[in-house]
Amino acid sequence: MYLIKRKEMLHSTIFLMDIVAPRVAKNCQPGQFIILRVDADGERIPLTICDYNREEGTVTIVTQAMGASTHKLMALEEGAYVQDFVGPLGCPSDLVTGDIEEVRKKKILFVAGGLGTAPVYPQVKWLHEHGIEADVIIGAKTKDLIIYEDDMRKVCGNLYITTDDGSCGRHGLVTQVISDLIEKEGKHYDLCVSIGPMIMMKFCVLTTRKYDLPTIVSMNPIMVDGTGMCGACRLTVGGEVKFACIDGPEFDGFKVDFDEAMDRMKLYRTEEGRALLKFREGDTHHGGCGNCGGDK
Amino acid sequence: MALPEGFVRVPITEQDPKVRAGNFEEVCLGYTDEEAVLEASRCLNCKKPMCVEGCPVRVNIPGFIEALKGGNIEESYSRLSACTALPAVCGRVCPQETQCESKCIRGIKGDAVAIGKLERYVADKARSLGMKPVVTAAPNGHKVAVIGSGPAGLTCAGDLARLGYDVTVFEALHEAGGVLTYGIPEFRLPKEKVVRPEVENIRSLGVKIETNVIVGKSVTIDQLMEDEGFEAVFIGSGAGLPMFMNIPGENAKGVFSANEFLTRNNLMKAFRDDSDTPIYRPARVAVVGGGNVAMDAARTALRLGSSVTIIYRRSEAELPARAEEVHHAREEGIVFEMLTNPVEILTNDDKFVRAIKCVRMELGEPDQSGRRRPVPVEGSEFEIETDAVIMALGTSPNPMLSSATPGLEINKRRCIIAEETTGKTSREGVYAGGDAVSGAATVILAMGAGKDAAAAIDEYIRLKRTNL
DSSP, X not given: OEEEEEXXXXXXXXXXXXXXXXXXXHHOOTTOEXXXXXXXXXXXEEEEOOEEETTTTEXXXXXXXXXXXXXXXXXXXXXXXXXXXXXXXXXXXXXXHSOHHHHHTOOEXXXXXXXXXXXHHHHHHHHHHTTOOOEEEEEESSGGGOOSHHHHHHHOSSEEEEETTXXXXXXXXXXXXXXXXXXXXXXXXXXXXXXXXXXXXXXXXXXXXXXXXXXXXXXXXXXXXXXXXXXXXXXXXXXXXXXXXXXOSEEXXXXXXXXXXXXXXXXXXXXXXXXXXXXXXXXXXXXXXXXXXXXX | OOOOTTSSOOOOOBOOHXXXXXXXXXXXXXXXXXXXXXXXXXXXXXXXXXXXXXXXXXXXHHHHHHHHHTTXXXXXXXXXXXXXXXXXXXXXXXXXXXXXXXXXXXXXXXXXXXXXXXXXXXXXXXXXXXXXXXXXXXXXXXXXXXXXXXXXXXXXXXXXXXXXXXXXXXXXXXXXXXXXXXXXXXXXXXXXXXXXXXXXXXXXXXXXXXXXXOBTTTBOHXXXXXXXXXXXXXXXXXXXXXXXXXXXXXXXXXXXXXXXXXXXXXXXXXXXXXXXXXXXXOSEEEEEOOSHHHHHHHHHHHXXXXXXXXXXXXXGGGOOSOHHHHHHHHHTTOEEEOSEEEEEEEEOTTSBEEEEEEEEEEEEEEOTTSXXXXXXXXXXXXXXXXXXXXXXXXXXXXXXXXXXXXXXXXXTTSOBOOOTTTOBXXXXXXXXXXXXXXXXXXXXXXXXXXXXXXXXXXXXXXXXXXXX
């Protein structure tokens, strides 16, 4: 069992948790992920690491209540425990494992979408701790969904906020900001790191490709064990099959087959919806999910 | 002509195929007390027991059966549990027909003694009576780490604990047991009734099991040895990486590795209503492969409500699965398409699987394995309509650990290189065995390797101690 040392609601459905997991905290690096299970019946949920404190032995995760398991997780308070917490999984970001002098020469732009802002943070923070200031674009649907703004401002170079509805910062999609920065505001970048919903990463890559701006993306497909055992997370990258859990989660965005990856996410959609309905309605669930036959 | 009494083994009760095809309860119901004693009485207690030579962990077979003849369960279990940490498991999943039972003298003129079924009986009976294996040595204070809680790791840990070592097993998943937990289904190997109690028995010897630790990620072997004081390490991390065919359409929705399908069902309990983990339950499923894992995946899909076809590229005679598993699968209504090989997976407009395109095969010259090589019959392409495809083509060792352990040598197949009789690797104090060394094989071979390595680790530590 793993203690939830701190919980903070970042929005009505988005929350942050510091979880005590000393082995993970000791050995993790930005770019890696963990898998947790809320309780004995819970799914294994993969979540990208958002921060870590090696002294206190804690790892920070941020997620949004979407399915049954994430709603159960949100219902837990500080002082409660999650059943299982394992990691770090996947490879660290190339930025932290590569030659630091080479990284120093680069002007880096991070493009964070919604919840993806949280896993961008440890990378930007790591660079900051190594004397490198990276620019960051945070995009979200609306003002309320902007997370990590203050934390990010402390560790990044320029911070650009944009919302789909214009309620905060610029008005429009992150791709528009990328184009504006490069074309109208005279910015030059050597590397882009984009983390967010797959659809955002796909369009981000379509945009950066126009500028020959190499782009790293962090893939978050369906997975079970996270150690290369199940193969559910397989993706096509540069025409080859890769497992996001052990070969990634970060890949060269220009090579990822996003359409296939997004399509594969749809497999259990109805199953998940069903589990969620069952969870929300509990004993009062008498149909409506289209599966249990209770409404017939 | 029927064989005279004594030459035929006591038949065992199984669930009716029609009934069991719809549930996850165990297929074989085991011997009753009377049946077990009667079957035991067929053992000739040979002076030179060939059966023991056929057993990779050299279980004292005549010994435990002899005690059983007189109905002395305590003595029988004590003799059995002194040789194996997992008797209830082995009694169920070992291929006895090619090991101990194949050497049984009784088998020359009739049926071999049902050694596996008797082993299972003794282990189950002992459990129901609350008997536990006993530690033989006092604690010696020396720490040994075991990586992986599958058959190799548990055996190694159990043997070392008996010798007085302070053993910690590290398991990557949230539940101990390795392939016994995530791979082999409930209807062949019940988890609550068999696997967990056997794991508990190993804990009762003083073995600590730390789940959710991926050695190579959560901690390295170097950290274990340098920072945490482990004097030796045994790697029993198995062969977990699934293989795919690399044919078109393999990333379509509805194509799974057998590992994924079985893990969702066995480890995550997706077949139960109270599990949050989803599993795909379409009308039709095609399973590609002919090994025990293919049979397990097929029979699981059947129990989840699908009609199932097994596609295998060679003929019946070459099926690598145990005869019993093939027989059970057939009884339950699984269809076999032999001498058939998939060439493409076809999808509908929504990119869900709709059919698997196959080619007929014929057997040509023998290949490296000695089996006749299957060759495609030109122009024989045809389609099998299906909603899902499960690939059960074998697995290879996970490179996660070896790549994080400098100086640990592996071969081309990513298997750890280890001495056959000791499990000694290229790193001092590091031993390995089971599928991580051999590639995918059987539970009992992994247990044999775990046992040999435990003896070698004991010798290594004792020698180091006297040289200090």
